[in-house]
Amino acid sequence: MPHVGEDIMIPIIDWQDFSSGKSPEDITACIGGAARTSGAFVLTNHGIPRGVLRDVLELTQVFFDLGEDSKGPAVIDSGFLTRGWCAGSKTAGGDSGESFTIGRALGGSDTAPASPGAGDTGWPEIDGFHEAVLDMYKEMSALSRVVMRAFEPDLALPNSFFASHFTRPMSILSLLRYPVGQRGGEQGAKVHRQNGALSLIVSEGDTGVEVQTLSGDWVPAPHVPSGILVKAGDCLARWSNDAYVSSPMRVPQQNMRHHAVVFALAPNTDSIVAPLPRTGSPKYAPITAADYLLQTAGEFAAGASAAE
Amino acid sequence: MSDWTGVICATNPLITMEWDREYDAVGLICPMPVLKARKCLLGMAPGAILRLTASDPAALIDVRHFCAEAGHEYLGANDLEGGVTAYFIRRG
Numbered sequence: 104m105p106h107v108g109e110d111i112m113i114p115i116i117d118w119q120d121f122s123s124g125k126s127p128e129d130i131t132a133c134i135g136g137a138a139r140t141s142g143a144f145v146l147t148n149h150g151i152p153r154g155v156l157r158d159v160l161e162l163t164q165v166f167f168d169l170g171e172d173s174k175g176p177a178v179i180d181s182g183f184l185t186r187g188w189c190a191g192s193k194t195a196g197g198d199s200g201e202s203f204t205i206g207r208a209l210g211g212s213d214t215a216p217a218s219p220g221a222g223d224t225g226w227p228e229i230d231g232f233h234e235a236v237l238d239m240y241k242e243m244s245a246l247s248r249v250v251m252r253a254f255e256p257d258l259a260l261p262n263s264f265f266a267s268h269f270t271r272p273m274s275i276l277s278l279l280r281y282p283v284g285q286r287g288g289e290q291g292a293k294v295h296r297q298n299g300a301l302s303l304i305v306s307e308g309d310t311g312v313e314v315q316t317l318s319g320d321w322v323p324a325p326h327v328p329s330g331i332l333v334k335a336g337d338c339l340a341r342w343s344n345d346a347y348v349s350s351p352m353r354v355p356q357q358n359m360r361h362h363a364v365v366f367a368l369a370p371n372t373d374s375i376v377a378p379l380p381r382t383g384s385p386k387y388a389p390i391t392a393a394d395y396l397l398q399t400a401g402e403f404a405a406g407a408s409a410a411e
Numbered sequence: 412m413s414d415w416t417g418v419i420c421a422t423n424p425l426i427t428m429e430w431d432r433e434y435d436a437v438g439l440i441c442p443m444p445v446l447k448a449r450k451c452l453l454g455m456a457p458g459a460i461l462r463l464t465a466s467d468p469a470a471l472i473d474v475r476h477f478c479a480e481a482g483h484e485y486l487g488a489n490d491l492e493g494g495v496t497a498y499f500i501r502r503g
Contacts, residue, residue, distance in 0.1 A: 122476030150472040245471035252441065252469065263440040266467065
């Protein structure tokens with residue numbers, strides 16, 4: 104049984120109960136409840152092999168331990184357009200760690216500028232890195248779609264409603280190294296929200312993530328070995344007409360090396376993100392996902408080209 | 412794999428695997444591919460191998476959960492052209 108209780112703001116959910124068809128209604132109720140309060144939950148038995156998680160986390164550390172010349176050209180963080188290695192990046196949240204990001208090439212769209220991609224020049228020469236990171240992208244992409252499917256009944260949507268919004272998604276996978284510091288000092292990741300549809304976060308140990316609930320309290324995400332923390336993002340909150348919460352999150356700084364892998368599920372560039380039917384009077388005008396997600400990214404990108 | 416600039420598909424031992432029956436679930440949205448696989452497997456002998464092709468990326472998660480629940484053995488997956496993946500399942 105899923106953990107359902109008023110006192111558990113970030114529930115731990117056994118995904119086998121959904122995917123096996125054993126009790127999908129319970130799981131939908133549980134993640135729907137979490138999405139309305141903390142906007143976060145933790146998945147166990149999610150179906151992603153432990154080896155996949157272990158490999159990518161080990162290789163994340165190997166990558167960030169490389170010399171700067173071996174990490175590929177440093178790029179500017181530009182949100183969903185980021186590809187490759189960002190050193191001391193200033194993300195939307197103002198983080199100052201390092202990251203390595205991959206995503207699909209976004210060519211062929213008027214609204215999404217062509218991105219360099221983590222292609223021939225962007226991949227570091229580490230045995231197995233390329234395959235492990237791509238495998239992780241595929242696994243996280245698959246899992247995030249299954250989770251979106253589970254939200255459909257909670258939002259009174261027909262089955263497969265979300266599938267069409269993620270056929271050529273702008274999703275990205277980022278490997279992160281948080282800055283080391285005194286616990287309680289500067290934030291490893293400052294307060295920020297996720298602007299995609301869903302974010303899936305894994306770490307070698309405790310993710311260290313804290314989520315601000317509707318009541319204003321900061322709640323640490325429970326740590327479950329091989330668990331995956333799922334956070335509702337701004338796109339999903341917008342679709343739900345703010346029935347769901349894209350809650351602020353932060354990662355307090357730790358005094359030891361700390362890595363995470365974050366997958367951000369984002370819709371197709373031309374996907375319309377608008378409050379869904381039966382969610383009440385719309386609080387937002389319809390907008391394409393590209394316009395919505397690339398607004399801030401565009402500002403970063405403009406800054407980058409001006410600096411060249 | 413055209414979505415990935417400069418990516419070379421890794422060789423996968425499943426490319427040469429033989430199978431007893433196949434089901435084409437390309438174009439079907441999850442959980443349909445798994446429901447179709449369930450039906451196929453019911454008509455197969457224990458130990459026989461089903462090759463299920465699907466285009467919904469979510470099948471990667473669903474097929475594993477289905478196998479664990481139904482007592483079949485998930486042998487692995489193999490990426491084909493055009494965003495299609497072949498899943499190999501041994502009937503339990």
